[in-house]
Amino acid sequence: MSSHRVLRLDNTIPLAVQGYAWLPNRHRRARADAVPMRLLGRPAVALRGPEAARFFYDERHVRRHGAIPEPVRSTLFGHGAVHALDGSAHRVRKAMFLALLTGGGVDHLVVRSQAAWDAAVPEWADRSPVVLFDETARLLTRAVCDWTGVPVPPDDLPALATDLIALVDGFGTAGPRHWRARRARARREAWLADLVDRVRRNDPTASADSAVVAVARHRDADGAELDRHTAAVELLNILRPTVAVSWFVAFAAHALHRWPGHRDRLRADDPAFAEAFTQEVRRFYPFAPFVGGRAVRDLEWAGERIPAGAMVLLDIYGQHHDARFWPDPYRFTPERFLNREVDPYELLPQGGGDPAAGHRCPGELITVALLRAFAVRLARLDHTLPDQDLAIPLNRIPTRPRSGVLIQVRRPG
Numbered sequence: 065m066s067s068h069r070v071l072r073l074d075n076t077i078p079l080a081v082q083g084y085a086w087l088p089n090r091h092r093r094a095r096a097d098a099v100p101m102r103l104l105g106r107p108a109v110a111l112r113g114p115e116a117a118r119f120f121y122d123e124r125h126v127r128r129h130g131a132i133p134e135p136v137r138s139t140l141f142g143h144g145a146v147h148a149l150d151g152s153a154h155r156v157r158k159a160m161f162l163a164l165l166t167g168g169g170v171d172h173l174v175v176r177s178q179a180a181w182d183a184a185v186p187e188w189a190d191r192s193p194v195v196l197f198d199e200t201a202r203l204l205t206r207a208v209c210d211w212t213g214v215p216v217p218p219d220d221l222p223a224l225a226t227d228l229i230a231l232v233d234g235f236g237t238a239g240p241r242h243w244r245a246r247r248a249r250a251r252r253e254a255w256l257a258d259l260v261d262r263v264r265r266n267d268p269t270a271s272a273d274s275a276v277v278a279v280a281r282h283r284d285a286d287g288a289e290l291d292r293h294t295a296a297v298e299l300l301n302i303l304r305p306t307v308a309v310s311w312f313v314a315f316a317a318h319a320l321h322r323w324p325g326h327r328d329r330l331r332a333d334d335p336a337f338a339e340a341f342t343q344e345v346r347r348f349y350p351f352a353p354f355v356g357g358r359a360v361r362d363l364e365w366a367g368e369r370i371p372a373g374a375m376v377l378l379d380i381y382g383q384h385h386d387a388r389f390w391p392d393p394y395r396f397t398p399e400r401f402l403n404r405e406v407d408p409y410e411l412l413p414q415g416g417g418d419p420a421a422g423h424r425c426p427g428e429l430i431t432v433a434l435l436r437a438f439a440v441r442l443a444r445l446d447h448t449l450p451d452q453d454l455a456i457p458l459n460r461i462p463t464r465p466r467s468g469v470l471i472q473v474r475r476p477g
């Protein structure tokens with residue numbers, strides 16, 4: 065057992081400097097799956113591996129209340145969001161998301177998004193070269209707003225897409241990106257809270273089976289409706305992450321450029337391979353670096369003491385590149401997912417465990433379906449990549465290819 069009394073330097077600055085490499089470096093240096101440290105002035109322990117994930121996603125060990133730093137709440141998730149709830153309050157709110165995001169209605173979102181992509185291709189050819197990341201964000205913004213019943217005037221659509229991207233882009237930095245994200249959140253929460261008011265006054269244009277109505281009418285564990293602000297926060301928690309699938313689409317384009325051999329199998333509409341390619345994009349590329357909570361009581365894991373109230377971090381990026389779980393982890397190999405059952409604690413791009421019982425992302429079905437559909441379309445798209453900077457800097461959270469993936473599209477037919 066290592067002593068938790070030794071002086072530990074705060075790791076906030078190494079996190080800011082090293083980004084995705086920070087926790088993997090700490091784990092490598094300590095040669096351990098549990099590494100004690102200090103973060104944001106508090107004791108913290110970083111965990112890694114499927115067994116650690118099983119421990120982390122047990123509410124008897126780790127809870128979320130008070131775990132999410134204010135700068136992340138004010139940009140990425142919003143105040144009062146499901147992400148920071150525990151126990152029955154969490155389960156009742158989460159059930160609302162699961163009903164909206166895992167039912168038959170998901171197909172409609174995917175069909176809308178595919179249609180938007182197909183309609184955009186000739187227009188991309190006319191405007192080429194275009195930035196794939198930006199174009200995907202705009203078409204997903206249109207599709208998810210139509211799907212959820214959020215009315216957006218066409219001339220506000222580019223600004224809305226920019227705001228939704230900003231919310232994700234600004235959570236992990238203290239610089240101008242962060243302040244852009246805060247402003248975007250204030251603007252869009254106010255706008256959606258007004259929409260919630262209109263829906264509650266029985267706006268005749270709101271469709272009864274839309275997500276907007278479901279969120280406006282949802283009752284929490286205490287039997288009360290969400291206040292208008294929290295309802296707006298949760299609506300944004302559907303719009304914002306759907307548009308964030310653009311990050312994975314940019315990564316898929318990067319993979320197809322770097323390893324063009326995968327194109328033929330994707331083009332051939334082999335569903336098993338398309339699924340495997342999608343999973344490998346989610347494993348290989350850096351997006352969510354880690355998740356965090358707080359120890360409910362004094363705990364111990366892998367011989368490391370975790371004092372009550374300490375931050376507990378689960379190293380997603382490190383686990384996805386650990387050779388014990390993923391042989392040759394720095395090779396992009398979709399085939400590793402063929403004929404393999406994936407344990408719910410092994411592959412964690414959107415968290416682990418059971419989404420109904422814990423905090424695992426309820427939007428995983430949507431993410432995988434959209435990414436698979438767009439990966440196949442990308443493989444079939446007649447395009448080239450002009451000279452550009454495709455580097456993916458690991459010290460930037462969240463990162464993406466620097467150019468956003470500039471593509472030169474040839475008109476179909």
Ligand code: HEM
Nearest residue numbers: 146147302305306308309352355414415423425427430431
């Ligand atoms: C772009 C791809 C996505 C990534 C990388 C992603 C990642 C994540 C991660 C890491 C978590 C936290 C898991 C945890 O705290 O243990 C999460 C939670 C969540 N995600 Fe996603 N997500 C994505 C897409 C989506 C989509 C498409 C939706 C909805 C349409 C969504 C809605 C949510 C919600 C509501 C939560 C909170 C769940 C809870 O606290 O119980 N996400 N996501």
